[in-house]
Structure formats: C-alpha cells, structure tokens
Amino acid sequence: MTAVMGTPMLRKEDGKLLTGEGKFVDDIHVPGELWMGMVRSPHAKATITSIDASGALAMPGVQAVHTGPDLADMGLWIAPLPCAWPVTPDMLNPPHFPVASGEVHHVGEIVAVVLADSRYGAADAIDEVVVHYDSLPAAASVAEARDGDVLAHSDLDTNKAYHWPLVPDPDALDAAFAGADVVVAADFVQQRLIPTAMEPRGVLAVPSPHGGDITLYSATQVPHILKVMAAATTGIPENQIRIIAPAVGGGFGAKLNINPDEILALTLANKLGRAVRWTESRSEAAGSTHQGRGQLQHIELAADSNGKLQGVRVHVDADMGAYMMLITPGVPLLGSFLYTGVYDVPAFGFTCDGYFTNMTPTDAYRGAGRPEASYAIERAMDLLALEVGVGPDEIRRRNYINGGEAFENHEAASTLVFDSGHYGPSLDRALEMADYEGLRAEQSRRREAGDKVQLGIGMCTYVEICGLAPSRALGGLGYGAGGWEHATVRMLPTGKVEVVSGSTPHGQGHETAWSQIIADKMGVSPHDVTVLHSDTAMSPLGLDTYGSRSLAVGGVAIAMAADKVVEKARLIAAHQFEAAPEDVQFENGSFSVAGSPSSSVHIQELGFAAFAAHDLPDGIEPNLQEQVSFDPPNFAFPFGTHVAVVEVDEDTGGVKLTGYFAVDDCGNQVNPLIVEGQVHGGIVQGAAQALFEEAAYDDEGNITNPSLMDYLVPSTMEMPSMKLDSTTTPSTTNPLGVKGVGEAGTIGSAAAVINAVCDALSPHGISDLEMPASPQRVWNAINRASGNGEGGAS
Amino acid sequence: MKLTLTVNGTTHTSEVEPRTLLVHHLRDNLGLTGTNIGCDTSSCGACTVHFEGQSVKSCTMLAVQADGGEITTIEGLADQAQQAGISTGDQDWHPMQEAFHQCHGLQCGYCTPGMVMAATSLLEENPDADEGGVREGLEGNLCRCTGYHNIVKAVLQAKGGA
Ligand code: FES
Ligand code: FES
Numbered sequence: 001m002t003a004v005m006g007t008p009m010l011r012k013e014d015g016k017l018l019t020g021e022g023k024f025v026d027d028i029h030v031p032g033e034l035w036m037g038m039v040r041s042p043h044a045k046a047t048i049t050s051i052d053a054s055g056a057l058a059m060p061g062v063q064a065v066h067t068g069p070d071l072a073d074m075g076l077w078i079a080p081l082p083c084a085w086p087v088t089p090d091m092l093n094p095p096h097f098p099v100a101s102g103e104v105h106h107v108g109e110i111v112a113v114v115l116a117d118s119r120y121g122a123a124d125a126i127d128e129v130v131v132h133y134d135s136l137p138a139a140a141s142v143a144e145a146r147d148g149d150v151l152a153h154s155d156l157d158t159n160k161a162y163h164w165p166l167v168p169d170p171d172a173l174d175a176a177f178a179g180a181d182v183v184v185a186a187d188f189v190q191q192r193l194i195p196t197a198m199e200p201r202g203v204l205a206v207p208s209p210h211g212g213d214i215t216l217y218s219a220t221q222v223p224h225i226l227k228v229m230a231a232a233t234t235g236i237p238e239n240q241i242r243i244i245a246p247a248v249g250g251g252f253g254a255k256l257n258i259n260p261d262e263i264l265a266l267t268l269a270n271k272l273g274r275a276v277r278w279t280e281s282r283s284e285a286a287g288s289t290h291q292g293r294g295q296l297q298h299i300e301l302a303a304d305s306n307g308k309l310q311g312v313r314v315h316v317d318a319d320m321g322a323y324m325m326l327i328t329p330g331v332p333l334l335g336s337f338l339y340t341g342v343y344d345v346p347a348f349g350f351t352c353d354g355y356f357t358n359m360t361p362t363d364a365y366r367g368a369g370r371p372e373a374s375y376a377i378e379r380a381m382d383l384l385a386l387e388v389g390v391g392p393d394e395i396r397r398r399n400y401i402n403g404g405e406a407f408e409n410h411e412a413a414s415t416l417v418f419d420s421g422h423y424g425p426s427l428d429r430a431l432e433m434a435d436y437e438g439l440r441a442e443q444s445r446r447r448e449a450g451d452k453v454q455l456g457i458g459m460c461t462y463v464e465i466c467g468l469a470p471s472r473a474l475g476g477l478g479y480g481a482g483g484w485e486h487a488t489v490r491m492l493p494t495g496k497v498e499v500v501s502g503s504t505p506h507g508q509g510h511e512t513a514w515s516q517i518i519a520d521k522m523g524v525s526p527h528d529v530t531v532l533h534s535d536t537a538m539s540p541l542g543l544d545t546y547g548s549r550s551l552a553v554g555g556v557a558i559a560m561a562a563d564k565v566v567e568k569a570r571l572i573a574a575h576q577f578e579a580a581p582e583d584v585q586f587e588n589g590s591f592s593v594a595g596s597p598s599s600s601v602h603i604q605e606l607g608f609a610a611f612a613a614h615d616l617p618d619g620i621e622p623n624l625q626e627q628v629s630f631d632p633p634n635f636a637f638p639f640g641t642h643v644a645v646v647e648v649d650e651d652t653g654g655v656k657l658t659g660y661f662a663v664d665d666c667g668n669q670v671n672p673l674i675v676e677g678q679v680h681g682g683i684v685q686g687a688a689q690a691l692f693e694e695a696a697y698d699d700e701g702n703i704t705n706p707s708l709m710d711y712l713v714p715s716t717m718e719m720p721s722m723k724l725d726s727t728t729t730p731s732t733t734n735p736l737g738v739k740g741v742g743e744a745g746t747i748g749s750a751a752a753v754i755n756a757v758c759d760a761l762s763p764h765g766i767s768d769l770e771m772p773a774s775p776q777r778v779w780n781a782i783n784r785a786s787g788n789g790e791g792g793a794s
Numbered sequence: 795m796k797l798t799l800t801v802n803g804t805t806h807t808s809e810v811e812p813r814t815l816l817v818h819h820l821r822d823n824l825g826l827t828g829t830n831i832g833c834d835t836s837s838c839g840a841c842t843v844h845f846e847g848q849s850v851k852s853c854t855m856l857a858v859q860a861d862g863g864e865i866t867t868i869e870g871l872a873d874q875a876q877q878a879g880i881s882t883g884d885q886d887w888h889p890m891q892e893a894f895h896q897c898h899g900l901q902c903g904y905c906t907p908g909m910v911m912a913a914t915s916l917l918e919e920n921p922d923a924d925e926g927g928v929r930e931g932l933e934g935n936l937c938r939c940t941g942y943h944n945i946v947k948a949v950l951q952a953k954g955g956a
Contacts, residue, residue, distance in 0.1 A: 010895055017903025018891040020828015020868035024904065027827035119822065120811065198832045198840060198938045199904040249830070249904025250938050282833040507902025507939050673898045677940060681901065684941035708837035708936070716929040716942045745941075 004519040004526050008673035011512045012526075013505075022247040025202040025219045026279045033204070033275035034063060036264060037122030039112040039129045040287055041104040044138035044358035044701025045152070048102060048131060051112055055128035061121040065129055066268075067112045068101035076267035078235040081323075082258055084225075084480040085330035091162040092356075094153050096323035098260035103154055104133070105322035106360050107702055108287010110260055115268065115276065138358035138701035142296055142319035145355040152322065152356035159356045161320055162329060166336050167349035168415050176311025176347040180302035184384045189770050190295040190372045192319065192695040194706075195365045196713050197506075199249020200280035201289055203261050205269035213240040216266050221251040221506055222544040225481070227536045229258045229326075234267050241266070245534040248506035252685070253364030254289050255506065256546045257326045261288070286706035291695050292365020294319030295332060299339065299376045302347075307388035307395050311347035312413075314339045314376065318354045321361035328363045329354050333477055334465070334547075335369030337414040341377040342423045342463045342639060343399040348413035358701040364546060366685050367743040370464045371750055378460040378751035382758065383767060392755065393431060396461050400424060408732050418463070418637045419739075422729045426663040427461055430641040433723050434661040439645060447763060456646045456760025460752040466740035467552030467636035467733060482631065485549070486541035487557035489518065489565050490625035493611035495604030497524055501533040502542020503554030508742065509674045510550060514558050516670050517736075521562035522603055523589020541629065548638070548740030551670060556734040557630035564626035569606045572624075575617040576601060576609070636731045636739035640664035642683070642748035648760040653779025655691055655757055660722040662748065667731040667739035675741050676724055682745020683722060688714045689746075690753035692772050712772075761785075797861050801826065802870025810857050817841045819857035820867060828868040828907045832936065839935030842908035843867045849915035851934070868907035871914065890914045890952045899948035901939035909935050913949045925950065 016022040053065035066074070080095040099110045112129050116122040139145040139152040145159040152159050167173060177183060204217040214236070220226055223243035231238040248255065261278050269276040280288050295318050302311040318332045336350045385395035401410050404424025411417050436457070443455040468474075469483030486502035499514050510533060515526035532538045545554075566586055573591035574581040583594050592600035606624060609615070613622035645659035662679060669675050692712035696704045705711045730737030750771065757773045758766060764785040769777060798807045801824060808823055820826045820843070829852060832840035841852040844866040866874050875888045883892060890910050893899070900906040909932065916923060916931035923931060928949045929942070937945060 011898065014895045014900060014903070015885065017900055017906050018868075018887065018894055018910065019872070020826070020907050022903055023827070024830070026831070027821070029822075119818065120813070196938055197902070197904075198838065198936065199830070199902065200832070247904075248902065250902040252938070282835070282838075507904075509901070677898050677901055677944060680941035680943040681939045682941075685938075707835045708833040709835040713936050713938065715934070715936060716932045716946065719942055721925070721946065722941070722943055 004516045005670050009512055009516055009526060009671055011509045012515060013509060013511050017247070024199055024247045024249055025204055025217050028204055028217055028246065030206050030275045033277050034115045034117060035119050035122035036261065036276055036278040037114040037116060037126040038110045038288070039114065039126050039131060041100065041107060041109045041111050043104060043133050043135045044107050044140060045136040046104050046133035047136065048100065048104065048111055049134055050132045052130040053112065055130065056114055056125040059125055059128060061117040062125045063115040063117065065112055065114050068097060068099040071099050072101060074271065076271065077233050077263060079233050081260065081263065082229045082233060082326060083324035083328065085327045085478060087164050087329045087333060087478050088162045091329060092156060093324045094156060098263045105153060106287065106358050108360060109322065113264055139356070140358060140697055140699055140701040142294065142317050142355050142357055145357045146317055152358050161354040161356055163351065163353050164333060165351045166414065167351070168413065169347060170349065172347040173311050173313060173349045177302045177313065180310050181305040182303045182384070182387055183300060184380055184387055185300045186380050186383055186768065188297045188376055188379060190293040190297065190375070191771055192294040192362065193292045193365055193689055193693050194286055194695045194711055195252045195254030195289065195292055196711070197250035197252055197254050200282055200285055201255060201259065202279040203265040204275060204277040205265035206275045207269050207273050213242065214266060214270050215242045215244060216262065217244045217246055218262055219248050219255055220245050221248065221255040221504060221546055223504055223534055223536055224502060224542040224544050226258060226262065230263065230266055233258065233263055236270060243536045245504055251506040252366040253292060253368055253546060256364050257290055283707040286695065286703045287360055290325055290361045290363035291321070292362060293372060294362045295372050297372065297376045299380050301380050301384050303384060307384055307390060307398055309343050309345045309399050312340050312345050314350045316352040318352055319359070319362055320354050320356050321359050322356065323361045325361045325363045328361055330477065330479060331362065331364060331369045333369065335373035337416045337465060338370055338373035338463065339377050340412055340414060341374065342401060342421065342461050344401045345413050359697055366682065367746045368547065370743065371686060371747045374460065374462040374464070374747045375751045378462065379754060382755050386767060392459055393427060396427060397424070406729065417634060419634055419732045420729050421463065421637060421639055422727065423461055423639060425727050426639065426641040426665055429725055429727065430459070430643045430661050430663045433725060434643040434645065434659065452650050454648050454650060454760045456648060456756040458644045458752045458755025458759055459641060460748050460755060461641045462748040463637050463639040464744060464747045465635045465637060466548035466743065467632055468547030468549045470634060471631050483543065483553065484629050484631035485543055485554040485557045486627065486629045487554060487561045488625065488627040489558060489561040491565060491603065491607035491610070493608045495528065495607050497522060497529045499529060499531045499558055500539045501531055501554055501558065502539055503550040504534045504542065504544045506545065508545070508550060509671065513551065513555065513670045513674060517555055517559050518562055521559055522566060524604060548742040551738050552636045552731065552734055552740050553630060553632055555670065555738060556736050557628045559736055560630060561626045561628040564628065565624055566603065568626065569603050569624055571617055571620060572606050572609055573601050632733055634733045636667065636733045638664065638666040638739040638741060638744050640744060640748055642752040644749070644752040644756040646753065646756040646760060648757060648778060650782055653775035653782065655773055655778060657687060657691065657720055657753065660720055662722065662745070663725045663727060664741065664744050665727040665729050666741040666744065668728060668737040669726070670738065675726070678741045679724055679745040680722055682743060683749040684714060684719050686746040686749030687719070687753050690750045690771050690773060692718065694772050795858055797858055799860055800864045802866060802873065812856065812858055814857045815853055816855040816857045816860050817852040820852060826867050826869055830904055830907060832904065837936065839912055840905055840908040842911040842935065844911060844915060849912050868911060871910065888914065889955055893948040893952035893955065897944045897948035897951055899940060899945045905935060905937040909937060909945060913952070917949065917953055921953065923953065
C-alpha cells in the first residue's frame with residue numbers, strides 16, 4: 001500500500017456540509033425550548049440605577065426576566081467566569097459574572113436575560129425591558145487607560161492589570177544598545193479586530209428527561225475546557241455536564257472562551273428543567289464575543305553598521321478590554337518570544353503592561369500574540385534596511401539564524417529552543433515565484449514614468465510558535481492548565497478503526513487527516529477509519545483545538561496510540577503463528593513471520609480475534625484498544641516567507657493587493673490540500689488586518705461598526721489568487737516531524753502587505769503607515785508628505 | 795398569515811407571522827436548516843437560495859413575499875439538477891457541489907450552501923465567466939475560512955465540467 005500521509009486526500013467531512021445536512025447549533029431544536037434574549041448595556045461605563053421588566057413580562061410568551069442581582073440570589077453560580085491565565089501573582093482580575101450588577105464596563109455587557117418561547121418573542125421582549133443608567137466617563141482606548149485619568153473599573157484604583165517582563169539578561173541588552181552603530185525605534189498599533197467566524201456563536205442547553213444531567217450544545221472550539229470550567233463556575237458536578245460542539249462554523253480563537261451565554265443557558269436550563277437556547281446576532285457579536293489584537297507596540301533594534309542585529313528591545317501596552325476572559329492576559333505573552341523573529345539576536349528584552357479599558361474584552365484571535373510580534377519585527381527590519389541602505393531581502397539574509405542554513409535546536413535569546421529551521425530556501429523560493437527582479441524593474445519603470453499607480457513589493461519571513469504546548473512550559477508562564485492531548489485508537493470486531501480525538505475541529509479537516517495517519521500506521525484504508533470528537537461523552541479527555549496544536553499534539557497522540565495497537569496485535573499474531581513476537585513483521589497491515597511470508601494475518605482480522613478472545617496469548621486483555629496522552633517536550637516552530645505585491649493609486653489612496661506568494665514550512669505534511677487551504681485563509685485574515693478591518697470605537701467607548709455593513713471582511717473582490725509552495729524541515733519535537741499551519745498565514749501576511757504599501761510609498765519618504773491602510777490614510781500620508789496637509793482638496 | 799410555498803418540489807402551506815423572514819421560515823418552520831444565517835444586514839450571503847430560478851438572500855425577503863413561489867435550497871439542488879438531466883454522480887451531488895469537494899472549496903462549511911447556490915446561478919447567468927467574472931459574481935458571499943482561492947477555482951472547474 002502506498003503512503004496516504006502526505007497526499008492531498010479529499011476531505012471526508014465535505015459531504016454533509018455540501019448538502020446542508022451538517023448540523024450547527026442553531027439547526028438543532030428540542031420541544032419546549034426557551035429562547036434567551038440578552039438585554040445589553042448601551043453604555044461603555046455606567047451605573048445601573050433601575051431595571052423595569054414589567055412591560056416585557058406582560059408580553060405573551062415571555063416566561064421570565066432575570067437581572068444580575070436576581071441571578072446571584074438564585075445561586076446559579078459559585079464563581080465568576082474564569083480567567084485561566086493569571087500571568088503574574090498580583091494581576092488584577094475584577095470579578096466577571098454572566099450578568100452585570102451595579103456597574104457595567106463595556107457596551108454589550110449583559111444587564112438582564114429574557115426567557116421567551118420563540119426566537120422573535122425573545123427579541124421583542126428585550127426592547128420592553130427598561131433600564132436606567134447613570135453614564136460614567138469611559139476609558140475608550142488603551143492610551144487613555146494608560147494615562148489613568150479615567151478608571152475602567154470604579155472600584156480599582158488603577159487601569160494597569162499587570163506588568164510582565166521577559167528580560168533574560170538585562171546587562172547584555174544594555175550593552176548591545178550602548179555599542180550599536182545603528183538603532184532603529186518604531187511604534188506600531190495593532191488595532192482591535194472582530195474575529196467574525198461566519199457562524200455566529202450559539203448555545204442550546206438540554207436537561208436530560210430523566211433528570212440529573214444536562215447537555216450543552218455550543219458553537220465552541222473547546223468543549224473539554226468548557227466542561228471543566230462550567231463545572232468550576234456553576235458547581236454542577238462534572239459528571240452531570242456533557243458538552244457537544246456540533247458542526248462549528250469557524251472559530252479563529254473567537255470560540256475559545258467561557259462565555260456568559262454558555263453559563264446562563266446551562267444554569268437556567270438546569271434550574272427550570274427546560275431547554276434554553278440563544279443564537280448570537282452578527283451585530284450583537286461585537287459586544288458578546290471577544291475581540292482580537294489591541295496592542296501598542298514599541299520596538300527598538302540595535303545593529304552594527306552592516307545591519308547585523310545586536311539586540312531587540314520591546315514594550316507592549318496591551319488592551320485587555322473590560323475583563324480578563326479565559327486567556328486575555330496571556331495573549332501578549334504568546335507573542336513575546338517571537339519579537340526576535342527568524343534572526344540571530346544576541347540580546348533580547350520584552351516587557352508588557354496590560355490595561356483595562358471599557359471595551360469588549362480581548363482574547364485569542366488567529367495567531368494570538370504571534371501576528372503582532374511578527375508584524376513588529378518584520379516592519380522594523382524593513383526600517384533597518386532603509387537605515388543601513390540595503391534591500392529588504394539582504395537585511396534578512398544577513399541576520400537569519402545559522403546564516404539561513406538548516407539548523408536544529410537553536411536556543412534563542414528569549415530562552416526558547418527553536419526545534420528546527422532553514423530560512424534561506426523559503427526566501428529564495430518566494431522571491432523566485434514572485435519574479436522579484438522583474439517586479440523591481442516594473443517598479444522602477446513606473447516610478448520613472450511618474451505613473452499614478454505605483455507598485456510596492458513587501459516581504460515577511462516569519463517564524464511562529466505552535467503545537468501548544470509542553471505542560472511544564474505553560475506552567476512556567478502561569479497558565480492554569482496543561483497542553484497535552486489525548487487519543488484512543490480501537491480496532492473494532494468488524495475490522496473498522498475507531499479513533500477518539502481530544503482535539504476538536506471547526507473546519508480544519510481532522511477526520512480526514514487523522515484517517516490518513518491511521519491508514520499509514522495501521523495499513524488500513526482511510527475509509528475504514530471513523531473519528532469521534534467534539535462530544536465529551538464520547539471523548540472524555542482532551543484539550544481541544546487552538547494555537548495550531550491539533551496535529552503536533554493530538555495527531556501525534558493518535559499516531560502513538562496506533563503504534564501501540566499494532567504492537568498489541570503483533571503479540572496476538574505471534575501467538576497465532578506460534579512464533580516469537582520479535583520474528584513477526586508488520587507491513588501494509590499484515591503480520592507474517594520473517595522468512596515465511598505466505599502465511600499472514602491482517603490487522604483488521606485480529607479485531608475479531610481480540611473481541612472473541614477464544615485464543616489470545618496469556619496475560620493479554622481481550623481488546624485491541626490503546627490510548628495515549630501526549631505531552632510534547634517542546635513547541636514546534638513553523639516558518640516561511642511571504643511576498644505581497646500591491647498597487648497604490650496615488651490619486652485615490654486606494655491599495656489593491658495584486659499578487660501574493662507564500663512559501664511555508666510546517667514540517668512534514670499529512671495533507672497538502674488542507675495545508676494550502678489553511679494558508680489561503682490565514683493570509684486573507686492577515687491581509688484584512690493590514691488593509692480593511694478595525695473594530696472602531698468612539699471617544700465614549702461605543703463601537704461604530706459592529707455589523708458586516710461597516711466592518712470590512714474582505715470579499716472575493718479584495719483578494720487575488722495566491723501562489724503557494726512549501727519547504728519541509730521536520731520538527732524535532734515529535735515523532736511525526738510535524739509542526740502546524742492553522743495560524744501561519746495570518747502571522748506572515750499583515751507585515752508583508754504593509755511592507756509592500758510602504759515600499760510603494762517610499763519615494764515620498766513615507767516609511768510607516770498605520771493599519772488598516774485605508775484609502776483615506778494612504779491619501780493623507782501622501783498629501784502630508786508632499787506638503788499639502790491633511791484633508792486638503794485634491 | 796397563510797402562505798404557500800413550493801420548496802424543493804414540495805408544496806407547503808403554513809401559517810406565519812407577517813414579519814417572518816423567509817430564511818427563518820425555511821429553517822425554523824420547514825426544518826430546512828441547510829440555509830444558514832451569517833449576518834443581520836444582508837451582507838454575507840450565507841442564506842442564499844434560488845427563488846423563481848434566481849439567487850436571492852433569503853434574509854432580505856419576508857416569507858409572505860415569496861407566497862406562491864418556487865424555491866430551491868441546498869437540500870434540493872442535486873434533485874433539481876437530476877430532473878434537468880444533469881448527472882449527479884455516485885454521491886448524488888450537483889456538479890458544483892462536486893467541484894467544491896474536488897477543489898477543497900470549503901473548510902467549516904458554514905458559507906458553503908449559500909456559496910454553492912450563488913455559484914450555480916452565477917454560471918447560469920454567465921456561463922462563460924472567467925476568474926474576474928466569478929469573483930464579481932460571488933462578491934456578496936463572504937467566507938472567512940478559504941480566502942476564496944479554492945472557491946473561485948471550484949466554480950471555474952464546475953464551469954469547465956458543465
Ligand atoms: S444572512 Fe442573509 S445575507 Fe447574511
Ligand atoms: S468555509 Fe468557513 S466560512 Fe466559508
């Protein structure tokens with residue numbers, strides 16, 4: 001049998017999704033269900049002075065209206081919503097309950113919950129709950145929060161939640177800057193983003209008809225984490241909670257949280273003995289689902305006169321939003337180790353201050369901390385190239401770890417050990433695909449001709465940290481849980497293989513990829529493999545899907561469990577052959593005795609032998625099932641080079657992305673088709689941050705673009721077709737040599753695109769532009785540079 | 795209000811509130827949950843169905859506005875193709891569904907029903923669409939997973955195969 005791993009097998013999960021049979025949460029209904037409607041604060045900061053629900057309660061079909069104080073009296077929870085990552089022992093973490101009492105802290109915070117017997121009834125009733133507020137001044141930006149004149153939480157005496165330093169050798173860092181020929185300093189803004197998975201979040205809690213336990217369907221990436229946290233928050237015993245993530249329509253980090261609606265549905269259904277549901281509306285999502293990014297970055301590079309880096313120093317002011325949610329404070333830490341990028345940097349220091357603001361909480365969004373880091377270093381490298389007077393490709397080559405040659409186990413100044421890398425070839429290949437020389441020639445031609453549409457070429461060589469994570473490393477960073485993953489593999493009596501996966505897909509294609517791994521490991525058809533996942537009753541152990549961890553942790557666990565099944569089957573086969581196990585060989589699914597290949601038994605036949613148990617070796621348990629919880633010894637460090645080509649219309653400021661070339665290295669690939677799909681989608685999300693998207697807040701803390709009318713998720717028209725290639729540098733972290741690719745595209749693309757825009761504008765002396773590079777911003781920059789002032793008539 | 799709709803060849807008569815959106819009627823009353831909802835501003839196209847042979851965003855119509863009309867949803871697309879004499883293969887898929895599968899034009903699949911419905915009517919209206927035409931034709935359908943690359947590829951492949 002030829003290898004299945006590494007081939008572009010078409011996805012097993014497509015059928016249901018293509019025909020409309022896939023069931024998302026809002027597709028699932030049970031008799032007697034009640035609809036929750038959330039009454040949300042229109043103020044960023046205010047005191048609730050009164051709530052009058054009588055109008056709503058008088059409406060037909062409205063069952064109840066509950067305020068924060070009511071719910072606290074009902075004893076529905078025993079703890080606030082959890083933050084699993086107290087990054088410092090003294091981090092401030094004001095209690096965050098599903099429904100506010102007293103003071104509200106962001107627009108969209110829930111102040112009352114309506115229960116009605118229909119979708120429309122709940123929506124109507126929300127409007128009839130009359131809430132009076134005394135509005136208070138709000139901290140409506142991280143800069144304002146840092147100034148500290150306005151407090152985000154009245155009962156805290158500061159907005160600063162924590163200070164986190166990572167400065168392994170302060171003396172070396174000072175010396176690097178003192179001795180530098182060139183110092184480049186820059187400030188970048190990572191605007192807030194609305195994650196916008198196409199399926200809004202939703203929940204349905206169904207109490208069991210025989211009492212005792214309760215099933216929560218949720219559009220979540222993390223059913224296992226949700227189960228533990230729901231038990232800890234509500235006091236409902238873990239064994240009475242079953243979480244099911246049915247078909248989930250994308251996550252990108254936005255479905256990696258423990259949300260008020262999840263806890264409300266669970267506890268209200270449990271209390272009432274009736275099913276309770278809620279589906280987020282898109283415009284509501286800006287206040288009901290966490291946002292991403294939200295950082296002010298300051299980066300300094302110290303280099304010698306040739307542009308060889310001597311040190312990197314970074315400070316980040318991070319916008320926590322109104323509350324610490326599951327991993328809010330840890331997001332900047334996930335990026336902290338990457339501010340030296342793919343470069344050999346002798347000295348490094350990073351500090352971060354987290355600030356509360358009166359805006360929607362931030363938390364993980366595709367890349368979580370790492371796109372921010374990659375953006376800062378890769379933008380700064382372009383500035384260094386300008387300073388030193390070399391091209392952006394050359395400045396990178398001069399600084400690559402090991403001169404761009406292959407390496408293993410490189411200890412970076414940040415103290416992390418990069419598993420493997422080989423950065424030179426990905427840059428070479430990306431420049432070749434893009435026809436870099438040709439593009440530069442065309443750029444010169446347009447510049448000389450004074451063309452109104454100028455060309456810009458930008459590149460980014462990124463590295464990222466994925467495969468989250470070694471549990472000990474997480475513990476060292478103050479994270480409250482581990483990073484292992486669990487897998488069970490069983491050969492069923494019928495010869496089919498059942499895989500139970502603790503990682504939880506929401507579009508990635510785990511069923512296909514896991515089947516490919518099993519096919520190669522066990523010598524069976526991938527179509528004989530069934531993957532069970534996303535239901536804590538079927539898959540009780542797991543840590544779910546985020547941080548590009550599924551393959552490098554969960555996939556590896558599956559491969560290891562499959563190996564164990566093969567080893568057990570070998571004992572049974574040896575017994576049947578009356579041979580010593582060490583004389584029994586395994587190839588393409590069949591066991592045979594060395595030297596007499598004519599008699600053989602297929603592993604799928606042994607499923608029945610183990611089940612019947614009529615003739616097993618002594619001391620062997622009658623099953624062919626093994627489990628593995630794999631805790632990786634290190635992270636994995638994928639990398640690559642992205643090249644973006646833009647056209648900038650100098651009359652309108654419009655930027656058009658006309659070409660995109662990416663060479664990614666995620667180690668050994670299980671399914672190149674899935675890899676490419678992940679890279680495509682990731683690139684577009686990063687490019688969207690560069691050019692279009694921003695959660696815009698006014699001075700009062702109101703979000704001004706919550707709907708998809710105003711929040712510019714790119715369409716087919718904004719994106720070019722992309723050209724991709726890959727290199728393969730196996731990871732040394734795991735036996736499959738795999739890394740991860742779910743976030744790589746996003747980590748590489750924002751910097752590549754802005755580098756391209758700045759490159760196009762460089763003849764004007766423009767070296768930086770804030771994201772998103774909207775036509776207005778670009779036009780203003782051009783006019784400012786040519787001395788016309790902002791907003792002058794054109 | 796009383797409402798009669800022929801959906802995927804079956805006629806349904808229902809009592810609905812006048813304000814009921816077509817997409818909610820299809821999903822909540824008729825149980826056809828393949829058609830999805832991704833926004834509340836007619837921006838995303840997840841709810842695209844065929845009404846009287848044309849693609850429409852079913853969140854922009856009241857159910858009663860469709861009274862007496864014929865609707866095809868993702869659940870009925872392959873059957874409709876078959877009736878039109880188009881081969882639907884072993885899987886019983888419309889060629890567009892097959893092309894999305896072949897080209898990995900879907901990941902989470904949430905935008906997919908709307909995307910497939912929009913794409914089939916795009917090719918009906920513009921059978922010679924090139925990449926630019928396909929991109930223009932799908933501008934009203936958002937996908938957050940695929941970056942559109944493989945969706946565009948799938949539609950061009952379906953065109954080639956048709
Ligand atoms: S749900 Fe109809 S366009 Fe978004
Ligand atoms: S496949 Fe997920 S939104 Fe398109």
